[in-house]
Amino acid sequence: MSQEVRGVIARAKGAPVEVATIVVPDPGPGEAVVQVQACGVCHTDLHYREGGINDDFPFLLGHEAAGIVEQVGAGVTDVAPGDFVVLNWRAVCGNCRACRRGKPWYCFATHNAAQKMTLTDGTELSPALGIGAFVEKTLVHAGQCTKVDPAARPAAVGLLGCGVMAGLGAAVNTGGVTRGDSVAVIGCGGVGDGAVAGAALAGATTIIAVDTDPRKLEWARGFGATHTVNARETDPVEAIRELTGGHGADVVIEAVGRPETWKQAFYARDLAGTVVLVGVPTPEMKVPDLPLLDVFGRGGALKSSWYGDCLPDRDFPMLTSLYLQGRLDLDAFVTEEIALDQVEDAFGKMHHGDVLRSVVIF
Incomplete structure (x- = not known):
């Protein structure tokens, strides 16, 4: 049964973002619903808001995220409910010409969820980088979920999902x-x-x-x-x-x-x-x-x-381990922790160079 949750959307080019009610469907084959615990405010999200990526408004923003898998769809075997994961936007297909040549970090056919999250009136949302994680729960392809050590702080390791990894x-x-x-x-x-x-x-x-x-x-x-x-x-x-x-x-x-x-x-x-x-x-x-x-x-x-030519299932667990060993200070990237309704203010701070990362905490 679909769920209604709160999330941050950009309705139109240059317009301030807003918190809206998002409808998240049950996961279909190969999909997963993730309860988001933390999501960084990345410059790419601002690019989406400003129409610098494409004009497929409205966008569900956010993509540097970590959280807990809540549900999985048919055929999903790599992750299960309860797993702590970092979300990634290059879920490799394994079959394209780059993957067949042994260079999956260049995958030309990365996976995203087949279903769309929507507003309550049925308007389909375009999730930022195929993720859309300024939201209490998000629907992604299961391949976008990379399991890491649950001892890690979500606000820190979630940043591996984009900027730090890049x-x-x-x-x-x-x-x-x-x-x-x-x-x-x-x-x-x-x-x-x-x-x-x-x-x-x-x-x-x-x-x-x-x-x-x-x-x-x-x-x-x-x-x-x-x-x-x-x-x-x-x-x-x-x-x-x-x-x-x-x-x-x-x-x-x-x-x-x-x-x-x-x-x-x-x-x-x-x-x-x-x-x-x-x-x-x-x-x-x-x-x-x-x-x-x-x-x-x-x-x-x-x-x-x-994306730093990364392979998420290789790099995310390794870098999380280095973080937990004290050899990679991911906490130092987190300038501030904010609420969901403070994303617009965080864009202003980022634009003026006042922060490395503002991180939304759920």
Whole structure:
């Protein structure tokens, strides 16, 4: 029997979000209903509200979430009622060309719930990233539920569902950061600080955080940055080169998603170094004008990172274990805990750089 719960929706482009009654159907084959315990307020949710993803309004926002499986549909065997899970938005299919080639983190046919959650008048909702977790209970594909150690704090490990995983994975999975590397991270919000933390975990010896906000640079030091560069005061390319013996960093991670900062990343890397784009650009942005000879002559790799090239059932339990061991401080990403009706205020704080993450607690 369907349930009625409270959730946060965006009805129209640019309109303030609102709390509404959401109808959650019983799970069908391959689906699960999850009682959400915590959900982070991510910049992607703001992109949805502003029409930056698509125009399939109304949206049920929220996707960085952890909670307890309440019900499962027919054929579900990997999770069961009572399991503590982190939700993910890349539930791999196992059959597409990427999965068959042994690269499931690139899965081109990821799963979402087949049924739609609705408003009480029957209006179908578009769940953010196929999840929709600013809601007391949500319907997802069972493959979007990744079991982790229930000893973990939901507000902390839920952030693995998007921003922290995107940044950490950009360093470890996409950038291949390893012991002794030099790393520069441009943009030190939640994703950028995830990249800093990932570089530290991987054993990088020089980790340079670049931002224009002194508060964010101080936060980055807490996650393992060995040096900071205020790009309002110093040319970041020259500063990164100076801090790496005049050569540039082995890996430069761009966590802003703007042409000018991507160009800085390109010239701030060492010869044969790697640039990783994990910041999300908007549709009108173009690759900056670069001499093709520079692209050829500098060698190395120019990569983009989708969700930190993660495999949730591999990475989420491992990172949760590191968190519980005290080796990955996920709690430090949680700036504040808020109620469901404070999401609009949290967007304002995020826009002004006042928080790393506001987390809705249910």
